[in-house]
Amino acid sequence: MAVTKTKRPPAAPAIVAARKAGGVYAYALDEMRxxxxxxxxxxxxxxxxxxxxxxxxxxxxxxxxxxxxxxxxxxxxxxxxxxxxxxxxxxxxxxxxxxxxxxxxxxxxxxxxxxxxxxxxxxxxxxxxxxxxxxxxxxxxxxxxxxxxxxxxxxxxxxxVAPLPCVPTAFAGVGRRMIFDYAPTGDRRRWAALTILPHSPAIEIAHQGLTDWYVLGGDVAVNGRRSHANGFVVFEPGARATIETEYGCQILAWAEAPATGDARGREADLYGF
Missing domain, CATH: 2.60.120.10 (Jelly Rolls)
Incomplete structure (x- = not known):
């Protein structure tokens, strides 16, 4: 799967995240005013x-x-x-x-x-x-x-959030807590908390819709760009990303559409659609 290079926008002010089809952007909040x-x-x-x-x-x-x-x-x-x-x-x-x-x-x-x-x-x-x-x-x-x-x-x-069951996903080492499925809103979206264990195999994911992450704990690398706790990662529609962690991470993910990748020979969604 081809991947999109993760870009780091200017530290501050960053008032409107760039909206480029297929883009992936990382924001370290400790660098912003x-x-x-x-x-x-x-x-x-x-x-x-x-x-x-x-x-x-x-x-x-x-x-x-x-x-x-x-x-x-x-x-x-x-x-x-x-x-x-x-x-x-x-x-x-x-x-x-x-x-x-x-x-x-x-x-x-x-x-x-x-x-x-x-x-x-x-x-x-x-x-x-x-x-x-x-x-x-x-x-x-x-x-x-x-x-x-x-x-x-x-x-x-x-x-x-912590008492919600952490359900194993189809991707090795990745668990998911479903926070909100948007059922009362009429939108087909998901808000989930992902836990990725240390040294889990890298996963390659294609995002169909706008997806936002807040890195709650640990660190995660997206297309080689590492983000730590207290940072956002924005995936624009069409973004393809390789996701991996060395020491483990917990992520809050707001997804507007499914994001899929190969998991043990079959296509699977990351966010619980």
Missing amino acids: WRELGRLGVKDKAVRSERETGHYLGVIAFEPMSRSGLHQHLGTALSYFLAGSLSDYQGSASEGMAGINLAGATHDATAYPGALLAARLEGPVATPEGVTAAHPIQGGARAGRLMNPFPERLPDINIP
Whole structure:
């Protein structure tokens, strides 16, 4: 399988990830600057921030006692709590949990101890007139009068990730925890946590759709370019990649389409489609 050379974009600012068919891009967040957002005590490091669509990929930091501001999600929002917690009228989500907000979710979240999230947003937010929300896209929050279309539906789906079963995949040394299959959204996508054991055989994977990784722990090499914990890897549609790890890794993967490769003589998907 032919592979695509992994590119490393400029360290900062990196506000919109390059959109080149078949590209693979690695972002080391420790090389990027923090960016202040619309509310006091909230900042981020973004590798994708598209105002027109509301699409976002990055890490968001809340200082203790800071708030998100009242907002309504107009698309699916998916976050992993790296540290701290956020609380809204439903309750609290904390370190090690995945937090999912479906379109229509309306809330104001407070970070009493502070919080750090790895986040992928698939649509903008709306805010009431005169309210500034900690939306990570500068100018992306759309003002208006909020009407919750599903008042009977709580705003958050909170899932502790570590207790989820780690199911062996068809690829030797690769396990998968399925976090969210997008069933309530109408989209055919997956959010999964991958664990790759040290010295597992390299796998060659063809990505059919846009796929984003956050390297949660360890290190992984994609087409020879090594990424460590606290980094993103973006696979554009059509990207072909050789994936391997020397010391093991854990990855959060948001996949918009299947990604397949040869596994013991048959074609298999990596993300659980």
